[in-house]
Amino acid sequence: MNFSNSMTDKTENLKDTKLMSNQWDSIDWSKVEHDVNRLQTRIAKATANEDFNKAKRLQYLLTHSFFAKAYAVRKVTTNKGKNTSGIDKRLWSTSASKMKAVLSLTDKHYRAKPLKRVYIAKKGKNKKRPLGIPTMYDRAMQTLYALALEPIAETKADTISFGFRRGRSAKDACEQIFCVLARKCSPTWILEGDIKGCFDNINHDWLQSNIPMDKRIMKQFLKSGFIYEGKLFPTETGSPQGGAISSLYANMTLDGLEKVIQDKYHRNSKGNIENHYRAKTKVNLVRYADDFIITANSRETAEELKLIVSTFLESRGLMLSEEKTTISHIDEGFDFLGWTFRKFKGKLIVKPSKSSIKSLIKKCSSIILKEGKASTQSDLIRRLNQVIRGWTNYHKHVVASQAFSYANNTLYHLLHLWAKHRHPNKNKWWRLNRYWHAKNGKLWVFCDDDYALINLRRIKIVRHPKLQITKTPFLDSVYFIKRKMKLRTLVAA
Numbered sequence: 101m102n103f104s105n106s107m108t109d110k111t112e113n114l115k116d117t118k119l120m121s122n123q124w125d126s127i128d129w130s131k132v133e134h135d136v137n138r139l140q141t142r143i144a145k146a147t148a149n150e151d152f153n154k155a156k157r158l159q160y161l162l163t164h165s166f167f168a169k170a171y172a173v174r175k176v177t178t179n180k181g182k183n184t185s186g187i188d189k190r191l192w193s194t195s196a197s198k199m200k201a202v203l204s205l206t207d208k209h210y211r212a213k214p215l216k217r218v219y220i221a222k223k224g225k226n227k228k229r230p231l232g233i234p235t236m237y238d239r240a241m242q243t244l245y246a247l248a249l250e251p252i253a254e255t256k257a258d259t260i261s262f263g264f265r266r267g268r269s270a271k272d273a274c275e276q277i278f279c280v281l282a283r284k285c286s287p288t289w290i291l292e293g294d295i296k297g298c299f300d301n302i303n304h305d306w307l308q309s310n311i312p313m314d315k316r317i318m319k320q321f322l323k324s325g326f327i328y329e330g331k332l333f334p335t336e337t338g339s340p341q342g343g344a345i346s347s348l349y350a351n352m353t354l355d356g357l358e359k360v361i362q363d364k365y366h367r368n369s370k371g372n373i374e375n376h377y378r379a380k381t382k383v384n385l386v387r388y389a390d391d392f393i394i395t396a397n398s399r400e401t402a403e404e405l406k407l408i409v410s411t412f413l414e415s416r417g418l419m420l421s422e423e424k425t426t427i428s429h430i431d432e433g434f435d436f437l438g439w440t441f442r443k444f445k446g447k448l449i450v451k452p453s454k455s456s457i458k459s460l461i462k463k464c465s466s467i468i469l470k471e472g473k474a475s476t477q478s479d480l481i482r483r484l485n486q487v488i489r490g491w492t493n494y495h496k497h498v499v500a501s502q503a504f505s506y507a508n509n510t511l512y513h514l515l516h517l518w519a520k521h522r523h524p525n526k527n528k529w530w531r532l533n534r535y536w537h538a539k540n541g542k543l544w545v546f547c548d549d550d551y552a553l554i555n556l557r558r559i560k561i562v563r564h565p566k567l568q569i570t571k572t573p574f575l576d577s578v579y580f581i582k583r584k585m586k587l588r589t590l591v592a593a
Contacts, residue, residue, distance in 0.1 A: 121195040124202075127170055135167045136247060137577075144251035144574035152312065159248040159313065169205045172244040173198050176236060176344075186235030187216045187327055205240055212238050212320040215340055217328035230300065232326050232340030242321060242344040249313050251574045253348050258358035259569040263389030264347035267580045270437045271497055272567040273388045274450065277441060279566065280384045280395055281430060282448045287382035287395035290434050291402045293409060294424035295354075298390035299346055300338035302353050303417030307339070311352055321345060337417055350390060353416050360412050361385055361394070361405070393436055402427045439498055450498040457503055460491050461510050468514045473521060477535060480518070481551040484511070488554045493591055497564035504556040511556070515546055562590050 139162045146155040162168050176182070177192050185191050192198050215232030222229050234242065254266065262273040280286060304322050308315055321343065325334045339346040365383040382397040383405065394409070396402040406427075410420055428434045433442025438456040442449055464484060472480045492504065519531040526534075532544075539545040539552050546553040565586060573580045 117194075117196040120199040124195040124199040129174070132167045132171050132174075135165070136162070136171050139165070139168070140247065140251045141574050141577070143248065144255045144572065147252045147255040148575060155252060156312065159252075162248045163207065163244055163314075166202070168244060168247055169202045169240075172205070172240045172247065173201045175243050176239045181233070181239075184233060185216075186233050186238065187214060188235045190236060192236050201237065201240060204237070205244060207314065207317055210241065210317065210320060212241070212324040214324055214332055215326040215342070217326040217333075229341065231342040233342050234324075234344075238321075238324070239344055241317070245313055245317060245321075246345040246348055249311070249345065249348055252312055253352050253355075254572045254574055256355060257351065257572075258355050258385075258387065260358055260385050261351060261355065261387045263387070263391075264351055266573045267583070268567065270388060270494075271564045273386055273437060274439055274498065275564055275566045276386050276569065277393065277436065278448065278450060280386065281441065281443075284446055286430075286448075287384065287397055288430045289396045289399055289402045290428050290430060291394040291396065291405050291409075292424070292426050292428065292434055292436070293392045293394065293406075294421045295390040295413065296419050296421040297338070298354075298418060299341045299350055301417050301419075302338050302349065303415075304337060306416050307349060307353070311349065347389070353418070354387065354390065357387070357392075357409065357412055358385055360408065364408060388437055391436070393434070399427060438494070452495045452498065452500050452503045456491075456495070457507060460487070460507055463487055464511060465514055468518050469521075472518065477546075477548045478550050481546065481548070481553050485551070485554050488556065492554070492556060492559050496559055496561055499561070501557075501561060504559055508556040511553075512546075515553075564590070 139158060143155050143158045143162070146152070146158060173192070177198055182193075183191065192201050213235050215234055218231050218233060219228040220231055221227075250266070257265065260276065262268045262270065262276070307322065308318065311318060322339060323335060325332055326340065327333070339349040361383060365381045380397065381401055382395055383401065384395045386393050394402070394405050396405060406420070406425065413419055426434075430441070430443045430448075433440055435441075435453045435455065438453055440451050440453045442451075464487060467483050467487065468480065472483070475483075492500075495503065515535070516528075516531065519535050523531055523534070535548075536544045536546055539547050542555070545555070565583070567583075568579070571579050
């Protein structure tokens with residue numbers, strides 16, 4: 101823990117571990133969340149009213165609030181990375197250490213430690229993605245300042261941006277694309293864009309000039325460097341993936357692309373923005389993090405849009421990936437966020453992509469035939485259900501019945517191979533009667549006394565409700581609360 105940053109005098113540092121532990125355990129988290137959300141809402145309102153000085157003062161108030169510091173530490177110590185340490189190899193696993201962390205968080209003399217560089221495999225590719233893992237203290241500081249920056253980012257964000265945003269998801273992006281492309285008079289050409297190394301190449305000077313937060317603290321986040329194989333490397337560009345605030349920086353960097361496109365294609369003779377579905381150019385942007393699609397009425401317009409986007413990105417130190425940026429016709433179809441969008445005889449059909457289905461089969465195959473050779477039936481079912489439930493919840497709002505049926509058949513064959521490996525000297529019907537039973541009125545269910553495998557064929561297709569893209573979570577909190585409850589009902593269905 102970085103106690104060198106503490107504002108508390110050394111003689112005043114609490115050493116009673118039991119007392120510190122009791123202090124942490126006695127925190128009223130509902131009150132903490134309410135206080136933090138109240139300040140965030142005030143920041144969002146000030147930003148919406150263009151009172152940026154007031155927003156700045158409120159940001160300072162939030163980042164120096166005890167409740168915000170406690171909330172930041174709690175987020176860091178409860179997320180998926182809570183057991184992953186930085187270069188200092190320290191974790192906050194006890195209540196006392198968490199309370200000490202809260203009391204030590206300060207911007208006074210703050211210096212960020214270098215990141216621990218690791219590489220993870222890219223989904224469906226042989227390449228690896230670089231990740232920078234900060235120390236627990238730096239993660240807490242990033243989370244704290246992200247709490248103050250998020251209301252501004254959400255208020256000023258592009259309405260068609262869906263990635264790494266509160267209350268928005270890939271499903272919302274899918275529904276937006278469906279609304280844009282589903283009509284008979286909808287655009288037919290699609291520019292599929294991918295930004296080359298978005299997180300790693302953002303211009304630091306642009307961030308310093310355009311992101312409304314403490315510049316000294318931001319510089320510490322951006323210039324911390326990283327350590328790989330025992331060597332220190334400086335970071336001159338980019339905001340490394342893995343930091344709590346990196347996704348905010350990336351989104352704010354790409355915000356403004358919608359306005360550039362609107363100024364070019366949607367201004368009427370009076371100078372007002374007018375984006376009607378019958379517009380001549382039919383240009384529409386949908387973005388999820390650094391992946392985006394732009395629709396157009398012709399290939400020429402799509403080529404023109406490619407140049408406009410390239411110019412927009414250039415000022416921010418970014419560029420399009422020539423390999424992944426393509427122009428396609430809707431009748432040929434395109435893949436985006438794990439779905440295939442394609443028109444058949446004028447009707448738009450959205451299905452799980454072949455790569456997504458392949459990824460599911462590969463994962464289940466690994467669980468069954470590699471990791472689960474010695475597993476009990478209960479353990480195998482439990483692990484498979486976790487994967488199946490996540491995958492089906494993601495895809496069950498599109499035309500997925502055929503994909504679900506195919507995946508279900510493949511799972512049956514994989515499970516039969518598993519049973520055959522366990523009982524090589526038994527015949528097929530013995531194995532079937534051993535592991536497949538009748539349950540809840542359903543025949544031939546892979547189950548035991550405790551667990552039953554999810555049957556993908558019986559999963560209902562439920563349409564995802566369209567998001568009102570002009571709504572923001574801090575200014576329209578009631579709408580998002582109601583929407584969250586509605587989505588929970590649909591997931592449970």
